[in-house]
C-alpha cells in the first residue's frame with residue numbers, strides 16, 4: 001500500500017498514531033525507501049505475511065516522471081525537487097573546492113537518479129569485506145545475493161549484431177525484480193572507445209560479471225526491455241503495491257529514532273519520529289520484537305543515528321545531545337570514488353547529446369521515436385566501461401615510484417584497509433575506470449552548435465578517508481560532509497597519472513577519425529606532473545558512490561554494525577544500505593546496494 005503524507009496527511013496520521021498493524025510484534029520500520037530500503041521491504045514483507053513492514057521515505061514517487069524514467073535523462077535531476085542538494089565542505093587538499101554530492105530524494109533513492117550503469121566488482125572487493133572481519137560477507141554470498149536481484153534480458157539479435165554486444169547468461173540472475181538490458185542505440189563514439197581501448201592493448205572482457213572486471217566491456221543498464229529505467233520502486237515495490245502488510249509512505253520525513261534502555265546494558269529503539277509536510281510530528285512505534293532498520297543512505301543514516309544520541313560522545317556532547325550510546329565509528333570511514341573529466345570536441349558531422357540542445361528538429365525526432373517505439377537516443381545512458389589495473393596505466397618507472405609512495409600509510413585509513421588495497425594494486429585488480437559521457441561536462445565555455453564528449457577517469461580504490469557528522473541539532477541542516485579527498489599523496493599522484501593516460505585514447509587511430517585533435521579540457525598546455533596534479537586538485541569530483549559511514553567492521557576497529565547488521569550495543573536497530581560497505585569496490589555501487597538488501601533480508605529472516 002502506498003500513502004502520500006502530502007495529499008493524505010490525515011490518513012497518514014491515523015496510520016501512524018493509531019498504531020495500526022505495523023505495531024504488531026516482529027514488525028519492521030524501514031527508514032528510507034531508496035535502493036536498499038524498498039528491496040529489503042519487499043523481501044521482508046513476503047516472508048512475514050502476518051507482520052507489517054512500514055517504509056518511511058522523505059521524497060515522492062518517481063512514477064511517470066521523465067527525469068526518472070528516461071535513461072538518457074539520468075543526471076538531469078540535479079538541482080530539482082528530487083535532489084537532496086548536498087555539497088561537501090571546502091576540501092583542503094583540493095584547492096578548497098566544495099564538491100557537489102547530489103543524491104536522490106525520491107522513492108528508489110539512488111536507483112531512480114543514477115547513471116543506470118549495472119556493474120559488478122572484482123571478486124577480491126567483496127571478499128575484502130570478510131577479510132576486514134565480518135564473517136559471511138564474501139564474494140560467494142554477495143554474488144548469490146546480487147543475482148537474486150536481477151533478470152537479465154539478452155539483447156535482441158539485430159542490436160547484438162550491430163553493436164557487437166556480448167553477454168554470458170550464466171553470470172547473471174534470471175528471476176529477480178530488476179530488469180537489466182543493453183540499450184538499442186549506441187553512439188558511434190562509444191563503439192570507437194572499444195576500438196581505442198583494444199588499440200592501446202586493453203583486453204576485451206566478454207564476461208565481466210563473474211568476478212573479473214578488468215578490461216573494456218559493454219555494460220548492462222538497469223533498464224527494462226521497454227527501455228525505461230528500473231528503480232527499486234518500479235522493480236521491487238510496484239509489483240506488490242497492493243500487499244496489505246507492506247505500507248510505504250512518501251513525504252514522510254524521519255527526524256529521529258526514539259531510544260530507551262534494554263536488557264544487558266543495551267539500548268533499543270521504540271520507534272521513530274516522522275514529520276509531515278504540514279510540519280506536525282507523529283511517532284511510529286515498534287513493539288516488543290519489532291525492529292528499526294536504517295536505509296537512509298550513507299549520508300543520512302549517520303546523521304539520524306547521531307541526532308538520536310548514537311555516535312561519538314564528544315561530537316554529541318558538544319551539541320548537548322544526550323549520549324544514548326557511545327559509538328565512535330558512526331560517520332567515520334567515509335569514502336567515495338574520486339574522478340576527473342577531460343573534454344574533447346567531435347569533428348563536424350559527428351554528434352553527441354549536446355546536439356539535442358542546439359538542433360530542435362533532431363530533438364523532436366528523437367522524442368517522437370522514443371514516445372512511439374521506445375527506440376533511439378533517449379534509450380541510452382551508458383554502453384562501455386574500461387577498468388584498468390595500475391600496471392596498465394603506469395610505466396615500469398612509474399610503478400617503482402608507486403611502490404615508494406605506497407610505503408606511507410595516510411593517517412585517515414586503517415592499517416587493515418591500507419594493506420588490502422596495496423595487495424589489490426599488486427595483484428592487478430583494476431584501479432582506474434574510464435567512461436565516456438556522451439556530452440560536454442566540464443571545461444571552458446562551450447561553443448555553440450558543437451558536440452563534445454567527456455572522458456571520466458575514476459580512481460577506484462582511493463586511500464583518503466573522510467567523515468560525515470552533524471554540526472547542528474537540526475535535521476534540516478545538512479550534515480558536515482567531508483570526504484577529505486586527496487589527503488593521501490598516492491591518491492593525487494595516481495589520479496593525475498590515470499588522467500594523463502586518458503589522453504592516449506584520443507591519440508589512437510580509432511579516435512582520430514571522429515575527434516578534433518584539439519583537447520578542450522584540460523588542454524594541451526597541461527603536460528608536466530605538477531600541472532596534472534594541479535588540474536586534479538582544481539577539478540576533482542566525487543563518483544556519487546558514498547559508502548562506509550556505518551561500517552560493517554569489528555567494534556574495536558571503528559565498526560558500527562556486526563555481521564547481522566545490528567548496530568553494536570543495540571537490541572533492535574540495524575543498518576542496511578551502502579553505509580555498511582567497509583571498503584569501496586571497483587564498480588558502480590547500486591549492485592552492491594541491491595546485494596546488501598537481498599543478503600540483509602536473508603539474515604533478518606533467520607535471526
Ligand SMILES: Cc1cc2nc3c(=O)[nH]c(=O)nc-3n(C[C@H](O)[C@H](O)[C@H](O)COP(=O)(O)OP(=O)(O)OC[C@H]3O[C@@H](n4cnc5c(N)ncnc54)[C@H](O)[C@@H]3O)c2cc1C
Pocket residue numbers: 031032033034035036037056057058059075102103104105106107108109110111113114115116117118119252253254255295296297298300304543544545546577578579587588589590591593
Ligand atoms: C547521481 C548519481 C549517479 C550514480 N550512478 C550510478 C550508476 O550509474 N550505477 C551504479 O551502480 N550506481 C550509481 N550511483 C550510486 C548508487 O545509485 C547508490 O550507491 C545507491 O543507490 C545507494 O543506495 P542506498 O540504499 O544506500 O541509498 P539511497 O538509494 O540513496 O536511499 C536512501 C533513501 O533514504 C531516503 N531518506 C534519507 N533521509 C531520510 C529521512 N530522514 N527520512 C525519510 N527518508 C529519508 C532518501 O530520500 C532515499 O530515498 C549513482 C548515484 C548518484 C547519486
